[in-house]
Amino acid sequence: MGFARTCSVTLLGVEGVVVEVQADLEPGLAAFTLVGLPDKSLSESRDRVRAAIVNSGETWPQKKLTVGLSPASVPKGGSGFDLAVACAVLAANERIAPKDIADLMMIGELGLDGRVRPVRGVLPAVLAAAEAGYRHVVVPDRTAAEASLVPGVSVLGVRTLRQLIALLNDELAPEEADDPEEGRPDPMLAGLVVPGAGIGTGFADSPAPDLADVAGQGAARMALEVAAAGGHHLYLKGPPGAGKTMLAERLPGLLPPLTRQESLEVTAVHSVAGILPPGKPMVDIPPYCAPHHSATMQSLVGGGNALPRPGAVSLAHKGVLFLDEAPEFNGQALEALRQPLESGHVVIARSAGVVRLPARFLLCLAANPCPCGRHGSRGGGCDCTPSMIRRYQGRLSGPLLDRVDLRVDVEAVSRSELLGHLGESESTRTVAARVREARDRSAARYEGTPWRTNSEVPGHELRTRWPMAPGAMRPAEQDMERGLLTARGLDRVLRVAWTVADLGGHDRPDGVDMARALELRTGVRRGVAIAMGDI
Template sequence: MGFARTCSVTLVGVEGVVVEVQADLEPGVAAFTLVGLPDKSLTESRDRVRAAVVNSGGEWPQKKLTVGLSPASVPKAGSGFDLAVACAVLGASERIDPRVLSDIVMIGELGLDGRVRPVRGILPAVLAAADAGFEQVVVPECAAAEAALVPGVSVLGVRSLRQLVAVLTDEPVPDEEPQEPDRPDPLMAGLRDLGGGAITGMSGGPGRCDQGHDLADVVGQHTARTAVEVAAAGGHHLFLEGPPGAGKTMLAERMPSILPPLDRQASLEVTAVHSVAGLLPPGRPLIDTAPYCAPHHSATMQALVGGGPGTARPGAVSLSHRGVLFLDFSDC
């Protein structure tokens, strides 16, 4: 009989909840039971974890295995529990010292070959771990920069389960090929390539959420520019009226360029929302400028306010937090 526990984090909206992952091994017919209100993707972690452990050179315990996710009353979603489940099982089978695992939070999806893949919401997950008093976090290597934004937390970025096991057992760390760059999430990467950072499948309606324009590029439009500057200075709402081609969109999408840079707390808030949505720009773990979001006039309610099947995704209102939300009804 063996028992081990470690921790991971589930997301409820854009807030993280620390979850204790417990693994218990007992004599009996070999079976793997996962309890604690897991969703479909988390239930499938049984097969991912088993294959990852075996393909990483480990031995899968041929006993009755029960993995519990506590608190059991909180729904768990996503594949980010894979790393914690694998290490808890290895701890219960005494491949890893269980005492080493109890104070570590682990977040990451496992491939069948044992590679650690990134998941959405690393920043809010690490923030929740820090608020709960944890000081050590393990994340995919490509998300280590995002996790390191949280002060007071020691971040270990790993490329594979083999590397993590080696670190936890004080063995030589094997060399692994780095993950291909700019591929944190194939779905969201594909949506981002649709032009200007398009957002479609996430929230049920087409839209745009991008930056890069400067109000200094505008020639003329003195009255409209004054209105934009006053609204930006005072944090006011702004109503732009005029015929198509008058310059409403041109002025609105340049409004973020005259907003002040986000302070540290605001940057973490904005980055957390975009992290949950899977829309963090590659190589830019911290968003420190005001975001701009312009959903299409045909966008659904879910696209505007967030939602969707399973775990709710941020909508345009949330993605424009601390920035500019432009609602254009000229084409209606």
């Protein structure tokens, strides 16, 4: 009889759970039993592991083999257990010493020829291993850089099972040919690069679009600056060709670079989704996700037949989620955004389990004023009936828009603005510097609290711990009495007013800051200019 154990990790969303892989050999009819609540892909590992061991020049044990995955109550899936199962079997068969693998964490898929292939979610798996006290992990060679992002963990990247066996036995590791799949583009990345290459996924090489390219649009540019400084959601409404998409593509460039902790959170989500390109394991700038309006609810908030995978709201975590032609999206998909907009995460329940995915993103909506797009435009010519316009605009529900802090009408650019703006508009670098200064002010104010941006602070906290200047709240209270603001809307205006004050260098918002915040929220003119440079 032989027994051996090692460890691997199963992922529930973006959180890893350490799994002990046990192998037991007993006399009897040759059979391979896998227990411990495996899914279909994991059950198929029996054939992969057998072929990989035999094709690596080792002998398959002709005994009764039982492999158990503990804890048995946790759902397990994927091909990342292959390497751990193979080594446990070899140790039970005394090909390698059981003590050498007892404290190793192993993650990787095995090909039938014994090659170790990369799997999704290596970063969150290694993070879970580190939290559980493991200090040595074995991963596919192509994901070793990703695993090395976790401090305090020694990472061994291997190309083949034969190479790992030699290293564990202190033998000379054989020379392995390059993997023919290495360097090929991942089919999962096809179509992922969205308009605005360079910011689409946070790691493209082309330069990000510059705000200096935008002609005119003073109010919209100011709204972009306020949105970036305070993390406020934004709604751009205007005719086709006015520059709504152009503005949204430049919003990520105004956001500060991700901190180390934020980079790990974002990279973990992208790793689970399988969209980290080879050679660039770390996402260090805010991601930008712009799904097509035909996207389903599952693709937006996450889902799947088994345990859910991240959707667009999670892929945009700590970055920007841009929904162009927002009224064309499925109504249920749009309404599903309401919960993550409030909480900063999404909880998805399926028969296989419940997962919690991060979703602290900045939402940017863009829409035409009517189906033809010419309602209210300078040139006129709208062919839509009033009922058509109402139905079109009604696709964005009141509860959803109530969670959007800034609403700006984007007018069509005039010929003089288009031809005369060269060299006059502020660049992304200039505006981003002001955004960083404003964020530094808010971070200093909220030091010692769980909040970092104004959009995260509950309204009652702002009213009690950080009161506004005397009389500054009166216009907002009057709008609430008129029905222009809900209680939620009042809190959001208060947050925007603090962001306006931070951009202006004020200790606390005054009446002018509140008037600007109300105008950005309701669109009602307050007699206060909100062009670039006025704050």
